[in-house]
Each structure stands twice: as structure tokens, then as C-alpha cells.
Amino acid sequence: MKHRLALTQGVVWMMPKEHNNKVKFEKASQCKNGTVSRVCFSTPMGDLEMKFCPSGIHTLHRLSKDDSDFSPDIWTKVSVKQAEGSSEVHSHVLSCLDWLKAFFGQPSSRSLAEKPSLCFGNRASGFYPLVWETLAREVPFGTTISYGKLAILCGSPGGSRAVGTAMRENPILLMVPCHRVIKSDGQIGHFSGGKSVKQWLLSHEQNK
Numbered sequence: 001m002k003h004r005l006a007l008t009q010g011v012v013w014m015m016p017k018e019h020n021n022k023v024k025f026e027k028a029s030q031c032k033n034g035t036v037s038r039v040c041f042s043t044p045m046g047d048l049e050m051k052f053c054p055s056g057i058h059t060l061h062r063l064s065k066d067d068s069d070f071s072p073d074i075w076t077k078v079s080v081k082q083a084e085g086s087s088e089v090h091s092h093v094l095s096c097l098d099w100l101k102a103f104f105g106q107p108s109s110r111s112l113a114e115k116p117s118l119c120f121g122n123r124a125s126g127f128y129p130l131v132w133e134t135l136a137r138e139v140p141f142g143t144t145i146s147y148g149k150l151a152i153l154c155g156s157p158g159g160s161r162a163v164g165t166a167m168r169e170n171p172i173l174l175m176v177p178c179h180r181v182i183k184s185d186g187q188i189g190h191f192s193g194g195k196s197v198k199q200w201l202l203s204h205e206q207n208k
């Protein structure tokens, strides 16, 4: 399902070709459910790239691989920075946009945002997607859980190392909230995108 762009949403769609701040997208790929498209959002934690197929969101991650350039700005408005392909806005883009606005916005708006559909593509079965789905479902905004407790929730007591690996492999930042998984002694533990990003996200969620 696709929607025409609503100008009132303040969405910047299809950046002009001459725009020199353009993000270079890689070649489009395929999911068993259809073509995978890409979009880039401006957010308070920097630019986030999302990939999605007709079935749901595949990936959401910071464009930067580490936190060396991490300079969060809470005044940055969540908006579509750039999209590839057609001038029509896909419903997954709109639902992700709403969700991100709620995540970074006022607590009162948070419960109103519906969780976008996720698609794990050809990784839809096995232990990792079970961990991702359990985490997304059971560990809400402003809370944390230890690797060990998450392993128990997934029916695998003693599987905290495998949970740690699942977190490293997490394809969908924020919506699969791997930043909420910390060590049992309270230390924040590893984060693939850099510890300062994880620390900032945890602080952001404490200031709810």
C-alpha cells in the first residue's frame, strides 16, 4: 500500500539531484516478499537509514558505523531526508516516521505510535529473530534487561552469550531495542554502534 505525500507533514521528499549532501544508497536488493527500498531520516541521533520491503522494515541503523562522529541534537526534527525510487511514500515509511517522532518526542505521544511491521526476510526463523521479537515485545521504553534475563524470557536459560550475539546482529535499531540490554551488574555492556550511542539512548529514555 502506498500513500501520496502529505505536504502538511513537512516531509522533504525526493531531494533535488544537485543536492550535494546526498546519501549514496547501495544497489537495491530483493526480499522473498518483494523489492527492498531505502529511505534516510534526519533524527536527533543523526541520520538513520531504513530499508524495507512490502512486508515491513528490514533494517534501521545509523549511517555511521561507529560513534566517532556522534553528536546528538535534541532539536533536530525527525523528517525524511532522502528516499530512493518513486515520489510516492510507502506506508512503512510513514509509520516509521511517526514512530521515530514519538520515540524522540513528548511522552504523551509515545503510546499513540503504532509499532511498524518488521520483516526479517530470509532470517525469519531461528534463535536470533526469536530474541529480537521477544525484546521488542517485552522490554518497553525506559526499562532495561540483562542478557541473562532476556535469555530466560526466550526460553533459553544460560543462553546469555547467544543473546549477546543476537544483539550484535540486530538489524533494526531502536525498534528492536538492543540498547536496553545491559550487563547483570548494571554496566551498559557492548553496543555495535558505539557505547556513547547506547549511553545516550539510555539517558534519553530515563528523561521521559
Ligand SMILES: [Zn+2]
Pocket (backbone or CB within 6 Å): 031, 032, 033, 034, 052, 053, 054, 055, 056, 058, 119, 120, 121
Ligand atoms: Zn522483507
